[in-house]
Amino acid sequence: MAHVSIKSYGIFGIFYLYQTLDHIEPLRGWLQDLTGNAGKVQAFAQTWANVSNQLNRVGGVDAFAG
Structure with a gap:
């Protein structure tokens, strides 16, 4: 049962990271500079x-x- 809660936190963490990178312009630009x-x-x-x-x-x- 613990693996389900850990997996849920991982999914929410990825979503939060994506939203942060998508809505904060300097972070998005830096990521594009890094990855091309x-x-x-x-x-x-x-x-x-x-x-x-x-x-x-x-x-x-x-x-x-x-």
């Missing part, structure tokens, strides 16, 4: 995936195989 822009990160990842695919196509070798 998700769209830009995805774009860079896709660019490197394209480079890898092109290298595999041309050279027939996995560029990231080590």
